Amino acid sequence: MEKVLLKGNEIIGEAAIRSGCRLFFGYPITPSTEVVEYLSKHFPKHGGTVLQAEDEIGAINMCYGAATTGSRVMTASSGPGISLKQEGLSFSAAAELPMVIVNVNRCGPGLGGLGPAQSDYFQSVKGGGHGDYRLIVLAPSKAQELYDYTMEAFDLADKHRNPVLILTDGFLGQTMEPVVLKDRPKAPEIDRSWTVGGCKGREKRIVASYSLTNEIGEANNLRWEAKYKDIQEKEQRWEEFHTEDAEYLLVSYGTTGRICKSTVLNARKKGIKLGLIRPITLWPFPEKAFVPHKDRVKGIVTVELNTGQMIEDVKLAVECKMPVELYRRQGGMLPTEHEILDYLEDRFNLSAVEEV
The missing domain is CATH 3.40.50.920 (Rossmann fold)
Structure with a gap:
């Protein structure tokens, strides 16, 4: 356990490393860019990989692919970039894929400005993409919470097999504050039997969100609805x-x-x-x-x-x-x-x- 002085976005990156995340796919956008910069510098020391995708659409779909293997994966962006990720987030929620998304909210609409804002609330909590789905959304208010909630986000994503979004803003992301880098508590054992398979010697398993019949579609939606109600009951904070x-x-x-x-x-x-x-x-x-x-x-x-x-x-x-x-x-x-x-x-x- 140590106390250091870091910028908010860097704190998120450090917490991701200590949470066992080893894959990051993203595209730089102010005021979130320090997340990918920090991980680009420090991930390789821990066996991690950072890939700057061709755009935000490519980044979220790379997260989708990585998450199907059961790997801990993260992306980070700001308002316009999160907008581009919405279709991939809907797909990821329907496929019940654990991943962490960071939105360092800047003011909008459109390109807007680089200052802090909370104008992405509807997009985050009501489901910015298509269909009936939910993201778990955490809202830190200080440096220590950026660290603690990033760690918690990965555990919640695994626990509920659901994308988790950390909604921060330009002020928190750019402000330097002291933070205690706590050791990560031992995570509970997570069932990975759902992950993709099919290579030689392994059972064939496919992760997808497509419903081939209306009956299957309704059954899937009812199952997701029950899961969201369970989350509502257990995870209010x-x-x-x-x-x-x-x-x-x-x-x-x-x-x-x-x-x-x-x-x-x-x-x-x-x-x-x-x-x-x-x-x-x-x-x-x-x-x-x-x-x-x-x-x-x-x-x-x-x-x-x-x-x-x-x-x-x-x-x-x-x-x-x-x-x-x-x-x-x-x-x-x-x-x-x-x-x-x-x-x-x-x-x-x-x-x-x-x-x-």
Whole structure:
């Protein structure tokens, strides 16, 4: 175990190495490029291979092929590149292939800009490709979580035979912070009997997503649906910050989630009982986090770097039993803790009194 200073994207690369990943296929795009750069430098020392594909479509399909062998494989990109990978992600989910995808979110639409954004939330959690499928989505908010959740992503992918997406952003990816490089705990034994086979002396096995009849197609979709419900029940994760007596809540993830902690502390200095729920899994969305609060909290503000996307899931989680408002910044701009608090006070007409 050692403590080092690394850029966020480099932390992801180091965690992948220590997770037993030995294959990376990708195409460079700012602000994610340091992931492939770091792995290109360090992977060979560990017997790993990095291949820069001709484009993002080629990269995700190379991941598909590698994953069918049971190998741990990863790709990384940003918004426009993730868009190009959507067909391959749909195929990978249908074939139930474990892999890890990193999206260092930049602002859009189109080429947009290089600043941090959360505008890929819908794309990530609702399924950006075709068909009924889901990706498990993890949202780190600091350096240590980039490391820990990357390691966890590989284990979740193997456990559920499902692609896992790490949704970070340009701020987290480019910021240098100290991180403790923990030794990876021994992973549980994973069944690899499904992997492709058929070479001489081995049983023939094929991994595919195509349903030859409607009856098989329906049976497959029902099986996937049952798996997704199981994931929803078992894998919801979140952090709560000063929620025990909160009368109002902020809900935010990633970079804005860490900013909101300062907002909560500032609000409590003014006598406002404010708390924070920070989703860690964006899918499955942590609906369970809201159960103790939805009948007593007076109002919620979601803080997002988009025009309002996660707010839809928050409204569903609280069953519209209270007002849910949105504070947003876009185009790569980050909010300050004071802006968020001013908005909360204005929307809910709070006459804050300094605590004695």
